[in-house]
Amino acid sequence: MKVQLIGFGNVGKSLLELILDEYPKLEAMKLNLKFVSISDSKGTAVDEEGLDLSNVLKYKSVGWSGCDYYLKGYSALDAIKCIDSDLVVELTPSTNNGEPGLSHIKTAFTLKKHVVTANKGPLVVAFKQLKNMAIENNVDFLYEATVAAHVPIFCLLSSCFLADEILKVEGIFNATTNYIICEMEKGNSFQNALDNAIKAGWAETNYADDVDGVDAARKVVILANTIFDSDFKLKDVKVEGIRNVEPLIVEAKRQSKKVKLLCEIIKKDSEISLQVSPKMIPLDDPLSTVNYGDMAVKFYFKNSQEIFVSAKFKSPRQTAQAVLNDIIKVALKRKCTRQPA
Amino acid sequence: MKVQLIGFGNVGKSLLELILDEYPKLEAMKLNLKFVSISDSKGTAVDEEGLDLSNVLKYKSVGWSGCDYYLKGYSALDAIKCIDSDLVVELTPSTNNGEPGLSHIKTAFTLKKHVVTANKGPLVVAFKQLKNMAIENNVDFLYEATVAAHVPIFCLLSSCFLADEILKVEGIFNATTNYIICEMEKGNSFQNALDNAIKAGWAETNYADDVDGVDAARKVVILANTIFDSDFKLKDVKVEGIRNVEPLIVEAKRQSKKVKLLCEIIKKDSEISLQVSPKMIPLDDPLSTVNYGDMAVKFYFKNSQEIFVSAKFKSPRQTAQAVLNDIIKVALKRKCTRQPA
Numbered sequence: 183m184k185v186q187l188i189g190f191g192n193v194g195k196s197l198l199e200l201i202l203d204e205y206p207k208l209e210a211m212k213l214n215l216k217f218v219s220i221s222d223s224k225g226t227a228v229d230e231e232g233l234d235l236s237n238v239l240k241y242k243s244v245g246w247s248g249c250d251y252y253l254k255g256y257s258a259l260d261a262i263k264c265i266d267s268d269l270v271v272e273l274t275p276s277t278n279n280g281e282p283g284l285s286h287i288k289t290a291f292t293l294k295k296h297v298v299t300a301n302k303g304p305l306v307v308a309f310k311q312l313k314n315m316a317i318e319n320n321v322d323f324l325y326e327a328t329v330a331a332h333v334p335i336f337c338l339l340s341s342c343f344l345a346d347e348i349l350k351v352e353g354i355f356n357a358t359t360n361y362i363i364c365e366m367e368k369g370n371s372f373q374n375a376l377d378n379a380i381k382a383g384w385a386e387t388n389y390a391d392d393v394d395g396v397d398a399a400r401k402v403v404i405l406a407n408t409i410f411d412s413d414f415k416l417k418d419v420k421v422e423g424i425r426n427v428e429p430l431i432v433e434a435k436r437q438s439k440k441v442k443l444l445c446e447i448i449k450k451d452s453e454i455s456l457q458v459s460p461k462m463i464p465l466d467d468p469l470s471t472v473n474y475g476d477m478a479v480k481f482y483f484k485n486s487q488e489i490f491v492s493a494k495f496k497s498p499r500q501t502a503q504a505v506l507n508d509i510i511k512v513a514l515k516r517k518c519t520r521q522p523a
Numbered sequence: 524m525k526v527q528l529i530g531f532g533n534v535g536k537s538l539l540e541l542i543l544d545e546y547p548k549l550e551a552m553k554l555n556l557k558f559v560s561i562s563d564s565k566g567t568a569v570d571e572e573g574l575d576l577s578n579v580l581k582y583k584s585v586g587w588s589g590c591d592y593y594l595k596g597y598s599a600l601d602a603i604k605c606i607d608s609d610l611v612v613e614l615t616p617s618t619n620n621g622e623p624g625l626s627h628i629k630t631a632f633t634l635k636k637h638v639v640t641a642n643k644g645p646l647v648v649a650f651k652q653l654k655n656m657a658i659e660n661n662v663d664f665l666y667e668a669t670v671a672a673h674v675p676i677f678c679l680l681s682s683c684f685l686a687d688e689i690l691k692v693e694g695i696f697n698a699t700t701n702y703i704i705c706e707m708e709k710g711n712s713f714q715n716a717l718d719n720a721i722k723a724g725w726a727e728t729n730y731a732d733d734v735d736g737v738d739a740a741r742k743v744v745i746l747a748n749t750i751f752d753s754d755f756k757l758k759d760v761k762v763e764g765i766r767n768v769e770p771l772i773v774e775a776k777r778q779s780k781k782v783k784l785l786c787e788i789i790k791k792d793s794e795i796s797l798q799v800s801p802k803m804i805p806l807d808d809p810l811s812t813v814n815y816g817d818m819a820v821k822f823y824f825k826n827s828q829e830i831f832v833s834a835k836f837k838s839p840r841q842t843a844q845a846v847l848n849d850i851i852k853v854a855l856k857r858k859c860t861r862q863p864a
Contacts, residue, residue: 204826337679345541467812489673489832492809498827503687507683
């Protein structure tokens with residue numbers, strides 16, 4: 183399968199490293215993954231026969247100097263349009279208007295290329311449109327890494343509960359706020375906890391979207407749209423951030439509870455409500471054990487009842503693992519349709 | 524897809540009820556599930572055009588009286604051999620020698636029929652043989668419900684971590700012992716807690732296999748063999764039950780910890796060790812939140828790190844849901860190989 187990588191930051195680099203490390207496993211699956219182009223913001227490395235990934239990583243680390251297969255100014259969009267491929271892996275940064283990822287994904291779909299992405303932006307602004315384009319063009323569209331990357335949420339939903347129905351979801355989807363709340367529970371003020379989070383690399387200096395619950399709300403939009411095949415936008419989520427969470431933390435301590443910025447998706451009759459807000463969690467609820475960069479989701483099913491999944495955050499490679507799993511799923515499916523048994 | 528149901532106890536009945544309840548969902552998937560025979564210990568209901576499931580449930584509840592498609596004395600094995608079908612769903616009770624399930628499954632495989640089962644027995648005594656037979660005959664063999672039925676363990680492993688590797692597993696797989704330990708933590712003696720478990724329907728009067736950790740060990744065998752493609756038997760598991768767990772519970776309380784009958788599968792270098800024993804669990808470990816009939820598993824992956832999954836037990840329908848999910852997976856795969864896009 184011919185793959186194009188768009189966006190070559192931390193996740194992209196981790197992805198290539200992971201592929202090199204797990205090469206024997208991938209070989210055994212006979213997927214024949216071939217990276218025909220890799221684009222960053224300044225240009226594109228191209229080899230239609232398949233790039234040597236260890237070379238790519240080496241050249242990237244020195245700013246592509248001395249690399250003759252890197253075409254400066256050859257944009258991601260040009261690469262998607264002009265280079266033959268089966269799958270576009272879109273890993274550019276998330277933005278409020280979804281660009282440039284949105285154009286990358288739409289262009290890939292019109293050319294009947296599958297898309298795997300870790301980029302929330304396009305999915306938040308144009309979920310239904312993108313889903314419909316994927317269906318019309320008969321291609322796969324997978325995005326496991328967009329919501330709590332280290333928890334395999336979409337994979338679980340698409341394979342393990344095929345005849346079931348979700349009635350409610352509770353999730354902890356934002357690491358920055360979870361880190362800050364954990365620090366506050368240790369006695370720090372909001373400001374101190376935020377400073378610690380920035381120092382530890384958990385919060386960006388532009389932390390507003392995290393602290394005000396907007397990042398978590400974006401994930402709620404993607405998850406709710408996936409579950410209910412709906413077209414919710416960010417404005418449909420009732421959002422409360424953690425700037426004024428201190429009194430709740432004091433009260434929670436008094437009641438021997440924990441505080442979490444809880445994402446909630448609730449279906450009641452045919453009404454679906456979406457919410458992000460700090461909530462008290464009792465200690466016998468597994469959500470209370472989700473600390474710092476860990477993430478979790480709890481599904482309430484009609485038949486399967488309550489299923490809780492959490493994952494400890496230990497390294498950015500976990501996001502790359504989610505992306506790679508999506509890539510493999512696309513490749514395995516193609517293998518299946520190409521070679522009917 | 525033509526299905527034969529073998530074993531018509533609680534899980535079988537829940538399965539048919541679930542299928543009737545979720546009929547619109549199954550219809551939409553175009554799987555065309557048709558039950559051509561249903562066998563219990565005394566005979567077999569047969570209709571090669573597809574049995575009416577609500578009729579079957581009605582007749583079963585009155586001991587098949589008045590039902591002219593129920594053939595008394597027509598055994599499960601006869602049904603598997605003589606009736607045309609694609610899939611055998613094996614739900615007979617688990618036994619120490621694996622029979623009669625073992626013969627049912629082997630016979631199905633030699634006739635190139637897929638098998639879905641909730642029956643641990645055959646998998647504990649002949650895991651590798653059955654796996655190999657399935658591969659040789661190019662059929663599916665799914666058994667989600669055999670290990671912690673309400674936690675989608677095998678589904679998760681087979682779809683969400685395709686290029687990853689498991690280094691360690693910790694699980695809580697036995698409801699009876701978990702119930703007894705929870706009761707003891709509330710101050711009951713072992714004997715009182717056991718009596719309560721029997722009264723509440725969590726322990727059978729023949730409780731030895733549960734209390735002595737043997738049932739949990741069986742699940743360890745199936746899970747370890749699946750993960751490592753190995754051929755462990757029951758004797759390879761180091762097992763300690765909960766008859767003498769009281770001092771550990773006292774000590775755990777002193778340390779503000781919980782006690783669980785922990786199943787462990789540990790890979791170190793190329794050595795794999797299997798163990799079932801009562802262990803102290805700290806309160807910030809999500810395993811500590813798994814109470815009474817709930818079950819859980821924690822995987823330690825090389826790339827994805829720690830993934831924890833738990834499920835609350837609320838009704839036997841959850842086991843049926845695991846079986847139905849396996850049935851749907853087989854049917855979807857067949858659809859894919861039959862109608863390449």
